[in-house]
Amino acid sequence: MDAPTLAEHTLRLHADDNVVIAMRDIEPGTYQLPGGGTLDVTDVIPRGHKLAVTPVAEGQPVRKYGQVIGFAKEAIAPGRHVHTHNTAFQMFDREYEFGVDTRPTQYVPETARATFQGIVRPDGRAATRNYIGILTTVNCSATAAKLIAERFRWDALDDYPNVDGVVALTHGTGCGMAGPGSESFEVLRRTLTGYANHPNFAGFLVLGLGCEVNQVSTLVEHWQIPEHKITVPMTIQELGGTRKTVAEGVARIKEMLPDVNKVTRETVPASELILAMECGGSDAYSGITANPALGAAADLLVQHGGTAVFGETPEIYGAEHLLARRAVSREVGEKLIARIRWWEEYTAKHGGSMDNNPSPGNKAGGLTTILEKSLGAAAKGGTTNLVDVVEFAEPVTAKGLVFMDTPGYDPVNATGMVAGGAQVLCFTTGRGSAFGCKPTPSIKLATNTPVYERMIDDMDYNCGLIADGGMSVEEAGREIFELVLRVASGAKTKSEELGYGDEEFVPWQLGAVM
Template sequence: MVENLAQVALLLDPGDTVAIARRLIPAGTRLRLDGREVVVRQEIPPGHKLALRSVAVGEAVFRYGQRIGQASQPIDAGDWVHSHNLDVGEIDRCTGWHVVPPLPVEPTASTFLGFRRADGQVGTRNLIIIIATVNCAASVVARIAAHFTPERLAEFPNVDGVVAVTHSSGCSVAPDSLSLLYLRRALKNLAHNPNIGAALYVGLGCEVNAVEGCMPSFSPEEMGRLAGPGLVIQEAGGFRRTVQAGIAAVERILPEVNRSIREPVPLSGLKIALQCGGSDSWSGVTANPLMGRVADRVVREGGTVVLAETSEIFGAERLLLERVASDKAGARLVERLTWWLDYARRNGFSIDNNPTPGNKAGGLTTIYEKSLGAVAKGGTTPLVEVYEYAEKIAAPGLVFMDTPGNDPVSVTGQLAGGCNLILFSTGRGSVYGSGLAPCIKVASNSALVQRMAEDMDFDAGRVLAGESWEDAENALFERVIGVASGQRTASENDAPRVHEFVPWQPEPFL
């Protein structure tokens, strides 16, 4: 029996040399494509690549109509194409760019229910955060936050929670290091995130990253967002007394934070962190392009979407550099890509080390293949600005933040930049969530939703089942508006998130 290729595999572009298996394809399966027959030579797992024609060693392999690497072994039509016969070859990159005009903002009358802040930003949540400036203060901070149970917060219905912000650094780092710069910037700018109603900083007293080095600067109208001048454990009298002082500081600020109420605000108040983690071969086919369509829609409304994970755009950077809104943005992105290649060389690893074992089990082979799917999250609008890690994001539109590909580290930078909501695609299954912004988990395939139903918020696999892209886009967009207005996500219904704020530490501890 000969089956049509489209019944068992997905051809993404007419020029592709591979198709993506919709289901397990047994060896010996005979497939019809354009009047010719392809016999499957090895079993093809779901989401993996099936060769449609022969490819010689060193010849390019195409997916999405783009080069994803080269044959490292001879590939025959019908072969399973993966790590055993495909590699990235030399890591090359774009160094030029093309400036295009920014697209006009065309806001509709749509709104969401958010918390207006004095600086003009809008929160999707109203939180009080207790920030440890050093790991040595982590237990004190956690104890302070734990005191404010849902029962104790019941009389403050407009406060969404008291959250501990802890990390594993703050001391034993060089005073002039990137690690300390990124840590301080992340902790300082986090208090400016519009989801934060008030912040309290807690340090030990002898650390490199002292409280005074982290305190943010607020305008007189915003000074109420600091719950005091900060606490130092060694000066406050130790663990128990600092916990008591922290609880008292939060109790004093709670009535003020509770005065903020949700009100209708324009969609330009959205500042969305775009993320993918635990990706599979379907992530770049369903979830990421769907998120890209929503991202374009948010930009048209005057909002902001933040693409990140610099190590996951190699091989796809051209798709961004072809549409920068200024020479500054193009030069900044090229500069960051150059830094990452040098960083990889100095530390003895390859950018192609990025695809994880799980990514590869899900059908991804090279960094080029992973990047081409990942960049789809950014949609099609011009790239207007490039930010360093944890910098405050001011420009509306599609922007890029330089971060590693590690999800918690990357999201931490975006949250410090001011993102008030996270759109996070996954194909293998990720349980990442943040206590600082709602995280909408978008599954790339319906099997994942069935397997991890309690952790997923949206099934992008519906487009593989025949639903139109327009209907799926509308459904995800409505989910974004609902969550921004207060609907809880799957990760918010779980235990408090206290270990997923992870500032980037590119240098070793002393």
């Protein structure tokens, strides 16, 4: 009986790779190689994991995507499973050739550009949703904020069909921290300001306790909020306690509702969109299917004049040299590398390593090191030029592909990009992340068909069709782009239907807790 063909069971991503990816579970045995010859597979290779196809000497690089993803801890023979037991992260030098891969963007003529049905605010900015927010300055006001928001659930908004909801944005900081001028304080203020300015909020309460470091009064007085946006500052101590605060908050929101409801959707060019891109619960398919497909969708949005932003600095570590090659200027490239150096120092100071990032779920899905994870994560950045690098929660103002410095923790990363102004978010997942991020709708993209089918109530799109051979990356990218436009026009995502998004506001907490 003829030996099975290895190519039918695996995928080779680059000619320089010394590993291939198992597209289904592979049992030990003899397999035919393309071009003749056989390979004796000695280990069980789980779906999504790596199989050595050439010898790798101890200390030598393991290559995937044509890039270094780790180094052999021992000699690895062809036919062996390549994973954490025999491959490790190791620092290595990368050459930063700023801008060598930049190329002119092929913009779609303005008369042919895509559109969506959005809400245009009086200041001209486009919104995809119409929320009222309760923005808390400190954890101490979180319960009161949730009690207020709870009064507007279920059928309480039936008379206001154009209001998407009332959301309490609570968090665990705001006091017990260094004050004005400190990094932690300024990051929190920048995040709160970004949400207050977000076009998807028509109005909001700003709710504090009264004695916290992050004072409502000083926060609000320095804001440059559009005049049309309804803003009501409140503190629990001034109002006389929780019951009175809840009653006052409910009353003030009821006053807002008639005006907030007075919106209509109209045709808006896609160039007004800022698309946030996130990957969480990654697996080996993330860098093969969903992230490249999302990158193709981002390329289309940029070609239509819009903006795509992605972050998770620890999850581009080892791939940053590829992004630097696409930087439009040396200044932009050096901003990116400066953030990489900051993270190296930050993790070392706290006794960690950049390789701490891959989670147990990532590893179970076939990802071995942060280098491998990063190369797959960076794929969602598409192929267009990198036009800017911004700080966490800093406003995204450039058109094109932008990188934001954020942690790899999904809720914190998403919070930063939404604070930066993103009105739609695409979230790729291989293990099955459950997520939402009000006021910005979150579109879930499954990397593989089993996860899509198992979590059909959470997933909006199946990028596993690429691995199954039923679709190309470019075709999936086109469909994701069109899905983004539909969601921007008001179509509900699965996470919105399930009610996700109230608990995922997580500002990046830096510095000591005092």
